[in-house]
Amino acid sequence: MKTILITGCSSGIGYDAAHTLAARGWRVFATCRQQKDADRLVNEGLEALALDYANEAGMKAALAEIFARTGGRLDALFNNGAYAIPGAVEDLPRDALRAIFEVNLFGQFDLIRQVLPAMKAQGSGRIINCSSVLGFAALRMRGAYIGTKFAMEGMSDALRYENHQSPVHFSLIAPGPIATRIRENAIPHFERWIDWEASALRRVYEKTLRPRLYEPATKKDRFELPPSAVTAKLIHALESRTPRARYYVTTPTYFARYAKRFLPDSWADAIFRRQ
Numbered sequence: 542m543k544t545i546l547i548t549g550c551s552s553g554i555g556y557d558a559a560h561t562l563a564a565r566g567w568r569v570f571a572t573c574r575q576q577k578d579a580d581r582l583v584n585e586g587l588e589a590l591a592l593d594y595a596n597e598a599g600m601k602a603a604l605a606e607i608f609a610r611t612g613g614r615l616d617a618l619f620n621n622g623a624y625a626i627p628g629a630v631e632d633l634p635r636d637a638l639r640a641i642f643e644v645n646l647f648g649q650f651d652l653i654r655q656v657l658p659a660m661k662a663q664g665s666g667r668i669i670n671c672s673s674v675l676g677f678a679a680l681r682m683r684g685a686y687i688g689t690k691f692a693m694e695g696m697s698d699a700l701r702y703e704n705h706q707s708p709v710h711f712s713l714i715a716p717g718p719i720a721t722r723i724r725e726n727a728i729p730h731f732e733r734w735i736d737w738e739a740s741a742l743r744r745v746y747e748k749t750l751r752p753r754l755y756e757p758a759t760k761k762d763r764f765e766l767p768p769s770a771v772t773a774k775l776i777h778a779l780e781s782r783t784p785r786a787r788y789y790v791t792t793p794t795y796f797a798r799y800a801k802r803f804l805p806d807s808w809a810d811a812i813f814r815r816q
Contacts, residue, residue: 544568544611545779546604546656548592548649549622551578553721554671557768558619558775559587565776570607574622594622594648595640604655617667617779618656620649623689625727627750628735629742630684637734638685645689650696657709666709669778670697671771674717674789678797680816682750701786712778717791718765728754764792 545562549555550571559571559582572592573579582589588610592603607615623645626637653668660666675683676690694713701711731754737746774788789795800809 542566542568543616544570544607544614545617545619546570546572546607546615547619547621548572548594548652549574549671550582550587550589551575553723554716554719554768554771555619555621556582558621558772560585561769561772562776562779563587567779568611570610572603572622592622594644594652597648597651600648600652601655604652608659613659614663615656615659616665617669618652619669619671619775620652621671622649623671623686623723624730625683625686625723626730626734627682627727627754628685628731628737629682629740629745632735632737632740632742633685634734637730638688641685641730642689642692645686646692646696649693650700653700657704660709661707664708667712667779667784668700668709669712669714669775672697672713672715674715674791674794674797676713676715678801678813680813682745698786710778710784712784712786712788714771714774714778714788714790715794716766716771717789717794717797718762719771719791720765720767724754766791 545567547555547559547569550559551573555571559569563569569587571582571587571589573582573589574591574593576591579589579591590603590606592600594600624641626633626641649670657668670693672693673690675687676694679687697711697713704711737743737751740746770790774790778784778788789798800812
């Protein structure tokens, strides 16, 4: 039975991945930031622990517990946990950026640093980072999240190049619109960090961002897919003999990829600044 550590399993992509892989015969260590969510997953039949990227000591303790249960082996890591701070770049305080990079980037690569020696010693391993279409195509009012994902893309590439002769495979998964709670979960961070009423872009907040955050969607995004679409790509990255360096999920992600690659910047800007 192969073992995998998945972060961010309380809902959405991580939740679907944990249950699907467990059903496929993987031994899944599903982790959540809050203990109450981990307890819920235990009641659903998963091995679950609390793991918060922002808590360095707690993350180290959770990984030590996993290694104790597996005899020091871990076959795969899926870095999925992350959050967003909606708002204009000019309105992001330094502490807000520190906080989101701590979770979305620093904690994730610290976890990689801690699991990689075990994978190399055992002669195999898969490390998959969950990026985003926003890891290579920027949109308005999402700058903090975009910054972390752009950085993830670059560091993941560097890590893959540095380890091209190692027995460990590295992949990125870039979803577009997926039916998750990321927007709902972003509200407390928006309310904590963004003084939108004092912003020079107050009208943008009133007309676009706040309705998107707070008002129920009148219709579903026609390109939105369920979390299982990401899990399908994850399974290939985990089980294929030749996993890809990158996996794209949803039509907008493919469109953004080709727009950034083939269109002049002025044309691509005209498209992306309207979104």
